[in-house]
Amino acid sequence: MTAVNLVIADAAVIAKRNVIKIKRVPDVLVFVLISPIMFVLLFAYVFGNSIDIPGSNYREFLIAGIFAQTVMFGATFTGAGIAEDMQKGIIDRFRSLPMSRSAVLAGRTISDVIYNVLSLAIMAVTGLLVGWRIRGSILDAALGFALLLLFAYAISWIMALIALFVPSPEVINNASFIVIFPMTFVANTFVPSESLPGPLKAFAEWNPVSTVTQAARELFGNIPAGTPEPTAWPLQHPVLYTMFWVVGIVAVFAPIAVKRYEKANTK
Amino acid sequence: MPATPAVQASGLTKRYGDLTALDGLDLTVPEGSVLGLLGPNGAGKTTAVSILTTLLQPDEGSATIAGADLATEPQLVRERIGLSGQYAAVDEVLTGFENLDMIGRLYRLGKQRSRDRARELLERFDLVDAGDRPVKTYSGGMRRRLDLAGALVAEPPVLFLDEPTTGLDPRSRIELWGVIRELVGRGATLLLTTQYLEEADQLADEILVIDHGRELARGTSDELKTQLGGERIEVTVDSPESIDAARAVLAGVAVGDVEVNVATRTLLAPIAGGVGSLSAALREFESRTIAVSDIGLRRPTLDDVFLTLTGSVPEPADSTPDPDQPTTEPEEVLS
Structure with a gap:
């Protein structure tokens, strides 16, 4: 077997282990599935009636933003999972085995995509119930979901690195709030970026959370005809710009995280 | 390489800021023998094992394990060792079988071989009935047995057992000693750390007493006792x-x-x-x-040896080491 095949085989073993754990500890899954429902309902009914975007249906505008925010929070599971493995010493076991050095992190980030697939499915159904519709082609919509998943996958490598430095699930959960809330609020997720004040507007326009949201909106056909074309380049090319970030984040954070894993002695 | 010892390390040194965890430690484990690394908490035992099992890089020193160089061939070292730690590193959510099967796959034994091996080991360690239960339902002794089984999955020529019985009740401890003795009887090469003198006395061919990361004495249990008079x-x-x-x-x-x-x-x-x-x-x-x-x-008991060498009685398993603390002397000894 080639080196790449070995990484894939080892990562698959780790991913399988994580999937067994998801099945055996269903309470985690319950919260994974309830919180997106809560987000959709809260935003749809609390803000949905008070925020008015001319020429648009706010609920429809909102759904892609909630999707983006929720999959970003999904990356927290990667951090929490790695932190737990560090605390319990099982990382030492893995590190003493002749397995591929990147497999533990690769397997973890891959298996955590499952959380996001499930929460996207639940949110989509809830969204449909409150009036959200896919108005483009099914293929485009599928691309939209795929882009959200890729983006979340990239973020989970950042969380993996944080967890290797701060191996405490509690700290990871709090730290991710501090990072993810500003990232997802200073964006066009819940309000149009044009309405933000100067510096925040610039940040929002170049924020990849905005562009993944914008891309999903476009691909779901949730941008009504007559909406003015965005002026910032990233928002004009949201798929391309988001993919730059996805590739960039993985290219930078995956090697650093693997390096860190190699030295991650827990004792 | 019949004459080469299974484990040969020289000058192992590891510092954490001002604290020197290991200070030029040399050790040798001849093939088929058991070396007991004995020392109080914080003596550097776990640091030594972490270095020899590739988990930690030494600041200085070198080692060969089963013919593989630690610094240049770490992956080869990993293929040839089994590690069982102080804190049973098995996954609590997985079953005993799943844990061993996973380790087999990661040693790249292949699907069928991993499964067969997992079943063999469950049988050998008396865990067949518990094999399909999640590990979190296991007793402390069962967990340690599973952890030890994990170290044996690939039948590695050299085994490292880091305080294998710390925290176990006396009955489980004696049970585990039986298991370890059986391994030794089959010709395993073993490096065992312990803070229990009795354990070193019972299991080790040679004992290396360390404290503050340095060798204090080495020899068989009898030799150490004789040294003392x-x-x-x-x-x-x-x-x-x-x-x-x-x-x-x-x-x-x-x-x-x-x-x-x-x-x-x-x-x-x-x-x-x-x-x-x-x-x-x-x-x-x-x-x-x-x-x-x-x-x-x-x-003289090994306790006397230990007391004479380290100036302190070995500490109970759960106490934390304090390098600045003066060593405890027996009360009011006059001579």
């Missing part, structure tokens, strides 16, 4: 007033200084004449009517 008479007198008289009696048969512990009214005298010296002392006590509540011949 031969037999002694231990006497406990009935009343504190007889201590001086008793000391005078013992001085007559002793070959060195008589140790006196006033608090326990116990006297300890090194002798050379064995039972003869004992009965001579006994006759003297009788003729001088010194009431003795206990008298006997005592051979």
Whole structure:
């Protein structure tokens, strides 16, 4: 077997282990599935009636933003999972085995995509119930979901690195709030970026959370005809710009995280 | 390479800021033998094992394990070792079978071989009935057995057991000793760390006593005891007033200084004449009517060795080391 095949085989073993754990500890899954429902309902009914975007249906505008925010929070599971493995010493076991050095992190980030697939499915159904519709082609919509998943996958490598430095699930959960809330609020997720004040507007326009949201909106056909074309380049090319970030984040954070894993002695 | 030891390390050094966890430690484990690395908490035992199992990089020093160089061929080292840690590193949510199967896959034994091996080991470690239950339902002893089984999955030539029985109740400890003895009987090469003297005495061919990351002594259990000297008479007198008289009696048969512990009214005298010296002392006590509540011949235990070498009694498993703390001396020892 080639080196790449070995990484894939080892990562698959780790991913399988994580999937067994998801099945055996269903309470985690319950919260994974309830919180997106809560987000959709809260935003749809609390803000949905008070925020008015001319020429648009706010609920429809909102759904892609909630999707983006929720999959970003999904990356927290990667951090929490790695932190737990560090605390319990099982990382030492893995590190003493002749397995591929990147497999533990690769397997973890891959298996955590499952959380996001499930929460996207639940949110989509809830969204449909409150009036959200896919108005483009099914293929485009599928691309939209795929882009959200890729983006979340990239973020989970950042969380993996944080967890290797701060191996405490509690700290990871709090730290991710501090990072993810500003990232997802200073964006066009819940309000149009044009309405933000100067510096925040610039940040929002170049924020990849905005562009993944914008891309999903476009691909779901949730941008009504007559909406003015965005002026910032990233928002004009949201798929391309988001993919730059996805590739960039993985290219930078995956090697650093693997390096860190190699030295991650827990004792 | 028949003459090459299974584990050979020299000058292992690891520093954490001002703290030197390992200070130029050398060790050798001949093939098929058991080296007991003995030391109090914080002596550097786990650091040594972490380095030898590739988990930690030493600041200085080198090692070869089963013919593979630690620094340049770490992946080869990993193929040839099995590690069982102080904190049973098995996944609590997975079953015993799933844990062993996963380890087999990661040693790249292949699907079928991993499964077969997992079943074999569950059987051998008396875990068949528990094999399909999540590990979190296991007792401490069962977890340790599973963890040890995990180290054996790929039948590696060299095993590292880091405090395999720390925290276990006496029954589970004796059970695990049985398992380890069986491994040794099959010719495994083993490096075992422990803070229990009895464990080193029971299991190790050679003992390396370390503290503050440095070697204090090495040898077989008997050699270490001999180093400390031969037999002694231990006497406990009935009343504190007889201590001086008793000391005078013992001085007559002793070959060195008589140790006196006033608090326990116990006297300890090194002798050379064995039972003869004992009965001579006994006759003297009788003729001088010194009431003795206990008298006997005592051979040094490994505890004595440890006490002499480190100046402290080994600590219980759950206490934390404090390098700045003065070592505890036996109370009021006069000599």
